[in-house]
Amino acid sequence: MKITFLGTGTSQGIPIIGSNHPVCLSENPKDKRLRVSVLVEWEDYTFVVDCGPDFRQQMLRAKVTKIDGVIFTHEHADHTMGLDDIRPFFFKQGDIDLFAHQRVFKSLEKRFDYIFTTGEKYPGVPSVTKHIVKNEPFLAGNLNVIPIDGLHYKLQVFGYRFDNFAYLTDMKTIAETEIEKLQNLDVLVVNALRITEHISHFNLDQALELIKNLKPKRAYLTHISHHLGFHDDVQQNLPENVFLAYDNLQITI
Numbered sequence: 001m002k003i004t005f006l007g008t009g010t011s012q013g014i015p016i017i018g019s020n021h022p023v024c025l026s027e028n029p030k031d032k033r034l035r036v037s038v039l040v041e042w043e044d045y046t047f048v049v050d051c052g053p054d055f056r057q058q059m060l061r062a063k064v065t066k067i068d069g070v071i072f073t074h075e076h077a078d079h080t081m082g083l084d085d086i087r088p089f090f091f092k093q094g095d096i097d098l099f100a101h102q103r104v105f106k107s108l109e110k111r112f113d114y115i116f117t118t119g120e121k122y123p124g125v126p127s128v129t130k131h132i133v134k135n136e137p138f139l140a141g142n143l144n145v146i147p148i149d150g151l152h153y154k155l156q157v158f159g160y161r162f163d164n165f166a167y168l169t170d171m172k173t174i175a176e177t178e179i180e181k182l183q184n185l186d187v188l189v190v191n192a193l194r195i196t197e198h199i200s201h202f203n204l205d206q207a208l209e210l211i212k213n214l215k216p217k218r219a220y221l222t223h224i225s226h227h228l229g230f231h232d233d234v235q236q237n238l239p240e241n242v243f244l245a246y247d248n249l250q251i252t253i
């Protein structure tokens with residue numbers, strides 16, 4: 001399985017428009033973070049988790065030529081606003097498979113009514129096939145994907161386990177029953193927004209605590225704010241099996 005970090009930034013991305021913060025002004029490519037998303041590839045399958053406003057740029061940068069589906073964690077704009085840019089894939093492949101909680105589809109249907117309409121469509125509008133995700137395993141390609149249920153402040157979000165790889169983003173609370181699903185991982189990706197406490201995201205200490213409890217072989221931190229600091233500085237102080245993810249990073253499991 002190959003994982004490509006398409007974006008590792010928080011909702012505004014880094015740099016933030018108009019910001020003079022030193023991290024936003026950094027010239028280190030590892031400090032430039034598009035909105036959060038990962039590409040998960042195995043055998044002939046290619047799935048993307050979330051489809052934010054940088055989706056087009058991310059597909060071009062990672063040279064993605066086909067997708068077998070988009071799997072959504074939740075409906076926030078930084079995870080969904082690139083949906084219109086599935087068009088090139090739709091033109092080549094036909095209807096695109098989308099996987100999401102029923103509530104997330106309701107939200108997408110409002111914002112992208114022209115995609116989901118059952119009436120006559122304007123020419124060029126993409127079509128999708130809805131797969132409603134409940135908190136039970138579902139088939140993506142030939143793999144059973146296990147949803148991990150969590151809370152982003154009070155909003156339900158799904159993380160996903162693909163074999164021995166798990167991807168959690170925008171989490172602040174995970175119930176014990178869900179933690180059980182995260183044992184014996186080769187790689188855990190988890191959100192770590194910044195140093196100080198935040199209402200809807202793990203901060204660095206909370207993410208490290210989760211990693212300590214779950215003991216994956218390796219862990220990567222994502223959904224990073226400029227307030228976390230410079231990539232190279234933060235990385236220096238992490239435990240030896242924990243890494244700060246950065247855009248374009250690829251790992252093989």
Ligand SMILES: [Zn+2]
Nearest residue numbers: 011076078170
């Ligand atoms: Zn987010």
